[in-house]
Amino acid sequence: MKTIQVYRTRAASILLSKSMLWIPLMLAFLVSGFSPCFGQGYVDTITVQRKDGMYRFSKKGEEFNIKQLSNSLKSDTEAYQKIQAAKASRNFARLCFLAGGVMAGIQLDKVIDGEEPNMTLTAIGTGLITLSLIKVNGFNKQVKQAVDTFNIGQLPEKKKNKKSMDLELSIRGNGAGFMLRF
Numbered sequence: 001m002k003t004i005q006v007y008r009t010r011a012a013s014i015l016l017s018k019s020m021l022w023i024p025l026m027l028a029f030l031v032s033g034f035s036p037c038f039g040q041g042y043v044d045t046i047t048v049q050r051k052d053g054m055y056r057f058s059k060k061g062e063e064f065n066i067k068q069l070s071n072s073l074k075s076d077t078e079a080y081q082k083i084q085a086a087k088a089s090r091n092f093a094r095l096c097f098l099a100g101g102v103m104a105g106i107q108l109d110k111v112i113d114g115e116e117p118n119m120t121l122t123a124i125g126t127g128l129i130t131l132s133l134i135k136v137n138g139f140n141k142q143v144k145q146a147v148d149t150f151n152i153g154q155l156p157e158k159k160k161n162k163k164s165m166d167l168e169l170s171i172r173g174n175g176a177g178f179m180l181r182f
Contacts, residue, residue, distance in 0.1 A: 045151040046072065048144055055140060057147065066090075066143070072150075079150035086142035093135035100128025 046059045046069070057069050064072070070087065073079040103125030107117040168179045 045154055046147050048147050055143060069143070069147070073146060076150045076153045079146045079153065082142055082146035082149060086139050086146060089135050089142060090139040093132040093139060095132075096128045096135065097132035100125040100130075100132065104129065 044059070046057055049056050049058070056063055057066075058064070059072065066083075066087065070080070070083050073083050103121045105125075107119075107122040107125065110117045
């Protein structure tokens with residue numbers, strides 16, 4: 001009788017130890033199944049980086065110029081209006097810089113030739129160059145605002161309001177996981 005009881009106890013402990021092996025294996029399977037999941041939804045935004053004193057724009061890793069940026073912002077009317085105003089500001093800055101450079105350059109040429117420069121024209125030229133630098137700074141700010149307006153427009157409505165926080169189970173092509181939106 002004792003041998004049967006010992007056998008039952010031994011059999012139960014073997015079954016228990018085998019079932020104990022399944023728990024870590026199942027946990028490992030579950031963790032590995034959910035690990036490649038990313039909870040962030042993809043939003044098609046434009047990134048702005050300042051390199052070499054100039055702003056560089058990129059979308060999906062591809063860099064583009066101001067004309068291509070303007071074409072990308074056509075879908076958002078507010079952002080497109082801001083980029084158009086920025087381009088007008090840039091053109092005005094270029095015109096001021098050109099006129100100021102010509103005025104100051106002519107006076108500098110007179111100094112090199114040994115003639116008396118017209119200080120009024122020199123002051124006006126220097127003022128136009130300074131104005132152009134201020135307008136270029138305004139252009140940079142306007143472009144950044146236009147891109148920010150576009151990027152905010154690409155976010156879901158819940159992100160725009162910033163009042164709600166949702167926890168969802170997300171199943172995507174590359175796996176499943178929890179997505180926290182706030």
